[in-house]
Amino acid sequence: MCLILFGVQPNQNLRLVVAANRDEFYGRPASRAHYWPDHPGVLAGRDLQMKGTWLGISKNGRFAAVTNFRETPPEPIPPRSRGDLTTEFLTSDRPVEDYINEIQGRFDEYRGFNLILDDGMDTYYYSNRAQDVIRLEPGFYGLSNQLLDCDWPKVIKGREKLSQLTADISDIDTLHLELFNLLEDKGDEEAFSNSFIATAEYGTCAATVLTITRDGQARFQEQGFSENGRIEQLKSYRLAL
Numbered sequence: 001m002c003l004i005l006f007g008v009q010p011n012q013n014l015r016l017v018v019a020a021n022r023d024e025f026y027g028r029p030a031s032r033a034h035y036w037p038d039h040p041g042v043l044a045g046r047d048l049q050m051k052g053t054w055l056g057i058s059k060n061g062r063f064a065a066v067t068n069f070r071e072t073p074p075e076p077i078p079p080r081s082r083g084d085l086t087t088e089f090l091t092s093d094r095p096v097e098d099y100i101n102e103i104q105g106r107f108d109e110y111r112g113f114n115l116i117l118d119d120g121m122d123t124y125y126y127s128n129r130a131q132d133v134i135r136l137e138p139g140f141y142g143l144s145n146q147l148l149d150c151d152w153p154k155v156i157k158g159r160e161k162l163s164q165l166t167a168d169i170s171d172i173d174t175l176h177l178e179l180f181n182l183l184e185d186k187g188d189e190e191a192f193s194n195s196f197i198a199t200a201e202y203g204t205c206a207a208t209v210l211t212i213t214r215d216g217q218a219r220f221q222e223q224g225f226s227e228n229g230r231i232e233q234l235k236s237y238r239l240a241l
Helices: 083-090 096-104 153-168 172-183
Strands: 003-008 014-025 030-036 039-047 055-058 063-068 113-118 123-127 133-135 139-143 202-213 217-226 230-240
Touching: 003 113, 003 153, 014 055, 014 063, 014 153, 014 172, 030 202, 030 217, 030 230, 039 083, 055 083, 055 202, 063 083, 083 096, 083 113, 096 113, 096 123, 096 133, 139 153, 153 172, 172 202, 172 217
Parallel strands: none
Antiparallel strands: 003 014, 003 139, 014 202, 030 039, 039 055, 055 063, 063 113, 113 123, 123 133, 202 217, 217 230
């Protein structure tokens, strides 16, 4: 059950802030965030099974993230990988709205998904389970495995906490630290309250914090985890977009 908390133009200094957890089976092969040899302008983790990504940025200022939609899988299983949606956007230079309109024409080729795309100018949300193309206004948003800003506690509370942190903290290093703390929230007994999952076989594999300033300075950090939430390598990058 992945989680993406993000703010579009959250304050006078930042253009975009993102705090995201990728939850997956630990045994699924994936590489940590890095610049891809076959696409040197892309910085992202990579699913080594299908060759796509769940979240990444590019040197030309593009951001993309995808989550699965919680549902019974359709029959037959659609043929295309949802990780292609982010990869194709990050490796292109098409305006975000044009790209989403093209995806709408083949929405049934994928299992259910939520997609967040930013081309450096505009931020859009699209789900093939709602069909609405939404240009996101400045503000704070939460996305998991239902539609944008669903009523799950980790989405509601996480969005509120993100808003508070970006208002109270101006230092980027401190903000990143607090956003990682937010992503480690294990919740309470209420359903869908835990941002962080740790079991023997399935859990939060990567926590990512991204900030992009209004003058195009990006900081990208990814904390890796393995079985039972064991902390792995922290990867940090700074780049000018």
